[in-house]
Amino acid sequence: MSSSGYDVVAIGNAIVDVLAKAEDAFLAQHKLNKGAMTLIDAPTANHLYAAMGPAIECSGGSAANTMAGMASLGGRTSFIGKVAADQLGSVFNHDIRAAGVHFATPPHKGGPPTARCLIVVTPDGQRTMNTFLGACIELGPDDVTMEQIQAARVTYLEGYLWDRPEAKEAFRKAMKICHASGRKVALTLSDAFCVDRHRAEFLELVEKEVDILFANEAEILSLYQVSDFDQAMSLVRRKKNRIAAITRSEKGAVIVGGENVHTVPAERVSKVVDTTGAGDLYAAGFLFGLTHGHNLPSAGRVGSICAAEIISHFGARPEVSLKDLVRAKMGQG
Amino acid sequence: MSSSGYDVVAIGNAIVDVLAKAEDAFLAQHKLNKGAMTLIDAPTANHLYAAMGPAIECSGGSAANTMAGMASLGGRTSFIGKVAADQLGSVFNHDIRAAGVHFATPPHKGGPPTARCLIVVTPDGQRTMNTFLGACIELGPDDVTMEQIQAARVTYLEGYLWDRPEAKEAFRKAMKICHASGRKVALTLSDAFCVDRHRAEFLELVEKEVDILFANEAEILSLYQVSDFDQAMSLVRRKKNRIAAITRSEKGAVIVGGENVHTVPAERVSKVVDTTGAGDLYAAGFLFGLTHGHNLPSAGRVGSICAAEIISHFGARPEVSLKDLVRAKMGQG
Numbered sequence: 001m002s003s004s005g006y007d008v009v010a011i012g013n014a015i016v017d018v019l020a021k022a023e024d025a026f027l028a029q030h031k032l033n034k035g036a037m038t039l040i041d042a043p044t045a046n047h048l049y050a051a052m053g054p055a056i057e058c059s060g061g062s063a064a065n066t067m068a069g070m071a072s073l074g075g076r077t078s079f080i081g082k083v084a085a086d087q088l089g090s091v092f093n094h095d096i097r098a099a100g101v102h103f104a105t106p107p108h109k110g111g112p113p114t115a116r117c118l119i120v121v122t123p124d125g126q127r128t129m130n131t132f133l134g135a136c137i138e139l140g141p142d143d144v145t146m147e148q149i150q151a152a153r154v155t156y157l158e159g160y161l162w163d164r165p166e167a168k169e170a171f172r173k174a175m176k177i178c179h180a181s182g183r184k185v186a187l188t189l190s191d192a193f194c195v196d197r198h199r200a201e202f203l204e205l206v207e208k209e210v211d212i213l214f215a216n217e218a219e220i221l222s223l224y225q226v227s228d229f230d231q232a233m234s235l236v237r238r239k240k241n242r243i244a245a246i247t248r249s250e251k252g253a254v255i256v257g258g259e260n261v262h263t264v265p266a267e268r269v270s271k272v273v274d275t276t277g278a279g280d281l282y283a284a285g286f287l288f289g290l291t292h293g294h295n296l297p298s299a300g301r302v303g304s305i306c307a308a309e310i311i312s313h314f315g316a317r318p319e320v321s322l323k324d325l326v327r328a329k330m331g332q333g
Numbered sequence: 334m335s336s337s338g339y340d341v342v343a344i345g346n347a348i349v350d351v352l353a354k355a356e357d358a359f360l361a362q363h364k365l366n367k368g369a370m371t372l373i374d375a376p377t378a379n380h381l382y383a384a385m386g387p388a389i390e391c392s393g394g395s396a397a398n399t400m401a402g403m404a405s406l407g408g409r410t411s412f413i414g415k416v417a418a419d420q421l422g423s424v425f426n427h428d429i430r431a432a433g434v435h436f437a438t439p440p441h442k443g444g445p446p447t448a449r450c451l452i453v454v455t456p457d458g459q460r461t462m463n464t465f466l467g468a469c470i471e472l473g474p475d476d477v478t479m480e481q482i483q484a485a486r487v488t489y490l491e492g493y494l495w496d497r498p499e500a501k502e503a504f505r506k507a508m509k510i511c512h513a514s515g516r517k518v519a520l521t522l523s524d525a526f527c528v529d530r531h532r533a534e535f536l537e538l539v540e541k542e543v544d545i546l547f548a549n550e551a552e553i554l555s556l557y558q559v560s561d562f563d564q565a566m567s568l569v570r571r572k573k574n575r576i577a578a579i580t581r582s583e584k585g586a587v588i589v590g591g592e593n594v595h596t597v598p599a600e601r602v603s604k605v606v607d608t609t610g611a612g613d614l615y616a617a618g619f620l621f622g623l624t625h626g627h628n629l630p631s632a633g634r635v636g637s638i639c640a641a642e643i644i645s646h647f648g649a650r651p652e653v654s655l656k657d658l659v660r661a662k663m664g665q666g
Binding site: 020021049050052053054055056057058059068086087088091094095096098099113114315317319 | 353354382383385386387388389390391392401419420421424427428429431432446447648650652
């Protein structure tokens with residue numbers, strides 16, 4: 001990869017998370033799909049929020065979390081996403097810039113408010129996400145410029161964007177620029193239900209466009225519509241010249257580089273407080289490793305360390321310097 | 334005290350806290366007064382926020398935290414305070430109601446935004462608060478009704494309100510109703526610098542109006558302008574028929590009931606993460622105890638348990654059921 005301004009530029013939903021604890025009965029009562037990300041409209045968001053307990057607000061958004069995590073590792077990152085010109089938009093804007101991520105997408109004025117994700121965290125630490133996309137639906141191809149994409153060695157895209165046609169166009173535009181400029185395309189499948197909604201297109205993307213693929217076990221099984229993990233992995237391995245990092249929660253991750261397969265164990269966590277952002281921060285560590293000279297197993301180890309940090313506290317942005325944490329765990333090398 | 338709708342009604346600033354970690358050098362660089370609450374204007378707030386690291390948002394406000402804490406203990410509480418009709422106002426409104434506190438003060442429209450407190454937490458867990466009062470300045474005597482005050486056995490007031498003339502009028506109106514109706518007045522001195530700004534009036538209040546006084550060591554020394562704690566305590570003890578709870582951080586608290594003095598040790602905390610809300614939650618536990626048949630040392634113990642919970646995590650609202658916590662620590666009795 002050539003030297004350029006940023007290691008990674010990400011395109012994603014710009015979201016403020018609203019996190020509250022609840023018992024499993026709350027999920028049942030409100031028919032929430034445990035562990036999944038469900039899109040909700042404004043009235044549903046208001047209704048659910050009113051039913052939720054006291055909450056905290058914390059900037060989120062899958063790819064935005066990944067960029068904040070990479071910045072905490074010392075990486076140079078940039079983010080493209082749409083907030084509204086409102087208080088939560090200011091919060092998102094503050095937090096991502098304060099994390100050291102370049103963010104210059106202008107806020108949308110006069111439309112829906114900044115997106116929020118109502119996250120219910122059950123006593124087992126599992127998060128159930130309910131997203132009101134708000135201003136995110138205003139993200140379109142005009143928000144993606146050739147300069148931004150060319151300035152980064154990798155463009156990272158979240159599968160969630162596929163839920164909106166305008167965002168999908170932005171996504172396609174970015175991939176086209178990437179390929180024309182010798183840049184790499186990274187994609188996270190985001191969520192098993194998201195894969196289910198867009199399987200045919202995701203399959204095509206994964207086969208034809210994606211250089212670095214992130215998925216968890218449920219997502220990769222859903223993508224290939226198989227029930228056996230090894231079967232899914234053999235399908236992943238069919239494509240040469242592609243890297244894939246498939247995460248399996250406490251079972252660790254399987255990393256595929258062409259025909260080579262590496263299994264990296266999960267980092268130990270004394271208590272899983274909140275799984276929000278686990279996949280996002282795994283991707284942060286892995287992408288940081290890839291763009292900083294680590295081999296695949298070592299990049300996977302950085303990903304595991306970052307994921308372990310994020311699930312040990314509330315919220316999906318790191319609470320400590322990931323650079324210091326990784327250095328402490330892996331040494332200066 | 335007679336039976337009525339609420340144990341306590343509180344009047345205070347309705348604030349959303351914005352918490353970020355920083356090193357002590359950040360305080361020096363921005364000339365922040367460590368451990369204190371400083372009032373800042375909108376431009377200063379914007380400037381400071383831009384300099385702060387990634388933050389989380391969490392409902393706050395001293396007396397509001399106290400009411401949320403009391404509700405978590407199982408107390409019946411009500412809050413009077415002013416937010417704006419904006420997103421942060423909705424967050425405050427949600428969180429206090431979700432905590433189980435009655436809150437019906439209408440939001441102010443068309444004026445300044447909802448108040449925020451920019452809180453810098455240093456590695457020692459100490460919090461330094463910078464408050465932009467925003468819509469709080471719109472709180473006035475019309476927001477305090479005879480029904481609300483008479484519906485509660487105790488009216489709890491935060492000293493911070495004294496910084497604004499209209500809020501001070503609301504404060505005086507509430508005290509007048511209290512005394513005329515045989516209700517109790519509780520006051521927290523809030524902050525040593527706040528005491529310094531309003532010493533003469535606070536002295537008069539404490540001598541003539543207050544039935545239950547909360548202060549920490551620095552505040553009580555500032556009130557009486559003495560440097561010796563024992564000297565301050567002898568001044569506190571001069572007034573009969575008044576209860577005072579004077580907190581001393583890790584040294585515990587001294588509780589005065591007329592001439593009787595009780596010393597209650599601090600609860601052990603494995604790690605002080607963030608002292609935001611320590612005094613507020615101490616008051617929550619103490620007021621709960623007082624209004625639920627505890628004697629003074631026992632009420633003090635409840636206060637200490639609640640304060641210990643709040644300083645063991647980020648933010649000034651309880652993360653667990655304080656009722657369950659106190660039950661576990663003190664037994665069913």
